Amino acid sequence: MSETKKQAEVSEPWLWPDEVWWSRVDKVRAGRSLRPAKWKNGARMAVALSFDADHETFELRNGGISIGRMSQGQYGPRSGMPRILKLLEKYAVPASVFMPAVSAMINADEARAVVASGHELGMHSWIHEFNSRLDEATERDLALRAADVLERISGVRPVGMRTASWDFSPHTLKIAREMNLLYDSSLMADEEPYELLEDGEPTGIVEIPVEWIRDDAPYVAMDRMTGARPYSSPSMVLDIFQRELEVAYEEGGLFQLTLHPHHIGHRSRIFILEEIIRQAQAKGDVWFATHAELAAYCASEAGLKTLHQ
Numbered sequence: 001m002s003e004t005k006k007q008a009e010v011s012e013p014w015l016w017p018d019e020v021w022w023s024r025v026d027k028v029r030a031g032r033s034l035r036p037a038k039w040k041n042g043a044r045m046a047v048a049l050s051f052d053a054d055h056e057t058f059e060l061r062n063g064g065i066s067i068g069r070m071s072q073g074q075y076g077p078r079s080g081m082p083r084i085l086k087l088l089e090k091y092a093v094p095a096s097v098f099m100p101a102v103s104a105m106i107n108a109d110e111a112r113a114v115v116a117s118g119h120e121l122g123m124h125s126w127i128h129e130f131n132s133r134l135d136e137a138t139e140r141d142l143a144l145r146a147a148d149v150l151e152r153i154s155g156v157r158p159v160g161m162r163t164a165s166w167d168f169s170p171h172t173l174k175i176a177r178e179m180n181l182l183y184d185s186s187l188m189a190d191e192e193p194y195e196l197l198e199d200g201e202p203t204g205i206v207e208i209p210v211e212w213i214r215d216d217a218p219y220v221a222m223d224r225m226t227g228a229r230p231y232s233s234p235s236m237v238l239d240i241f242q243r244e245l246e247v248a249y250e251e252g253g254l255f256q257l258t259l260h261p262h263h264i265g266h267r268s269r270i271f272i273l274e275e276i277i278r279q280a281q282a283k284g285d286v287w288f289a290t291h292a293e294l295a296a297y298c299a300s301e302a303g304l305k306t307l308h309q
Contacts, residue, residue: 023199026197026199026200027170027198027199028168028170028172028173028187028196028197028198029189029196029197029200030187030189030190030194030195030196030197030207031194031195031196031197031202031203032194032195032202032302033190033192033193033194034192034193034194034195034206034298034299034301034302034304035192035193035194035253035254035298036297036298036301036302037301039252039287039297040287040289040297041287042285043285043286043287044249044252044283044285044286045248045249045252045253045254045255045280045283045285045286045287046253046254046255046286046287046288046289046294047245047254047255047256047257047280047286047287047288047289048096048208048254048255048256048257048288048289048290048291048294049088049093049094049095049096049257049259049273049277049288050095050096050097050098050162050185050256050257050258050259050291051081051084051095051096051097051098051258051259051260051261051264052097052098052099052124052162052258052259052260053076053077053081053097053098053099053100053103053107053110053124053260053261054073054076054100054103054124054128054164054260054262055073055074055076055077055100055103055106055107055261055262056070056073056074056102056103056106057073057100057102057103057125057127057128058073058128059073060102060127060128061127061128061129061130061164072262073262075261075262075265075266076107076260076261076262076265077106077107077109077110077261079265080260080261080262080263080264080265080266081110081113081114081261081265083265083270084259084261084264084265084270084273085113085114085117085119087270087273087274087277088117088119089117091274091277091278091281093277093281093288094118094119094120094288094289094290094293095119095120095290096119096120096121096122096160096185096290096291096292097114097119097120097121097122098122098123098124098161098162098185099111099114099121099122099123099124099150100124100125100126100127100128100146100164101125101126101127101142101145101146101149101150102126102127102128103124103128104121104149104150104153104154105149105153108153111150111153111154112153112154112155114154115154115155115156119290120160120290120291120292120293121150121154121156121158122158122159122160122161122162122185122291122292123143123146123147123150123158123160123161123162123181124146124161124162124163124164125142125143125146125163125164126142126143126145126146128164128165129142129164130164130165130167131163131164131167131168131169131171131172132167132168132169134169136169136171136174136175139169139171139172139175140171140175140178143161143175143176143179144179147179158181159181159182159183159292159295159308160181160182160183160184160185160208160291160292160295161176161181161183161184161185161186162184162185162186162210163184163186166186166187166188166210167186168186168187172184172186173196173198173203173205174198176205177198177203177204177205177307180307180308181205181307181308182205182206182292182295182296182299182306182307182308183205183206183207183208183291183292183295184196184205184206184207184208185207185208185209185210185256185291186210187207187209187210188209188210188211189207189209190207190209191209191211191248191253191254191256192209192253192254193206193207193208193209193254193294193295193298194206194207194209195207195302195304203307204304204305204306204307205306205307206295206298206299206304206306208254208256208291208294208295209256210256210258211256213240213244214241214244214255214256214257214258215257215258215259216237216258216259216260216263216264216269216272217258217260217263219232219236219237219240220232220234220237220263220269221263234268234269234271234272237269237272238271238272238275238276241257241272241276242275242276242279245276245279245280249283249286254294255280256291257276259273
C-alpha cells in the first residue's frame with residue numbers, strides 16, 4: 001500500500017489526497033452510451049421487465065429466524081410468480097428473473113418454470129448477501145457457485161447478473177469480467193444501456209441500468225419490526241411507472257422495470273404490471289426484450305466486442 005493510501009486509511013475524506021478520491025470515483029464508471037440508433041425491428045422504445053425472486057433469502061441473508069418473514073418470502077414462488085407468469089403468457093411478453101442461488105435451490109420448480117416459459121434466469125447473488133461486506137475471495141467464490149447452481153437447476157448458464165440490493169463492491173466488476181458475463185444490471189448512471197469502465201478502461205460489459213424509482217419495493221415493502229412501513233397507494237405506484245414509460249417513449253429510449261413477486265404478485269398489485277404492459281403494447285412500436293436480448297442487441301449495434309462472445 002502506498003504512503004498516500006495509508007494516509008487515507010486514517011484520515012477523514014476531506015483530508016484525502018486527490019489520488020485517493022479519484023481512484024474511488026474511477027473504479028467503476030459509466031462509459032460510452034450503448035443506446036442504439038434504432039431498436040430492434042424499428043421499434044421506437046425498448047421495454048425490459050425484470051423480477052427479483054429473493055423469496056426466503058431476504059430473511060436468511062440477515063441470519064434471521066423469523067418464520068413470519070420467511071412465509072412472506074414463500075408467497076413469491078407459491079402465489080406471486082405463478083400469477084406473474086400467467087400474465088406474461090397472456091400478453092406474450094418476455095422477462096428476466098434474477099434469482100439468488102439459495103432461493104433457486106429452495107424453489108427449484110420455479111426456476112425451471114421461468115426458463116420453460118421462455119424467460120431469462122439471471123444471477124442475483126448466493127443468499128442475497130451484501131457484496132460490499134465481503135472480501136474479494138469470498139465474493140468470487142459465491143458468484144461462481146451461484147452461476148453453477150442456476151445452470152444445474154435450470155439447464156441454462158446465466159449470462160448476466162444483478163447484485164443483491166444493487167450492492168456493487170470494488171471487486172464485483174472484476175469478478176463479472178472473469179466470468180465472461182454479457183451484462184450487469186445493478187447500477188444507476190443512466191436510463192439507457194452503457195459500457196462499464198473499470199479504472200478508466202472499457203470492459204466489454206453492458207450495463208442495463210436500474211433505479212429505485214422504477215422498483216416496486218421502496219413503495220410497498222413492509223417490515224413491522226423496523227421503520228419500513230411505506231405502503232403507498234397502488235395507483236400512485238402505477239402513476240410513477242406510467243410517467244417513466246411515457247417519457248421513455250417520447251425520447252425513444254429504454255424503459256426498464258424491477259419488480260418482486262412477493263410485492264407485485266399480490267391481488268391488489270398485479271394490475272400495475274398489467275397496465276404497464278397494456279399501455280406499452282398499445283403504442284404499437286415497442287420492443288419487449290429480456291435483459292440478455294437487450295444487452296446483446298445494444299452491443300452488436302455498437303460494434304462492442306463483449307466478453308461473452
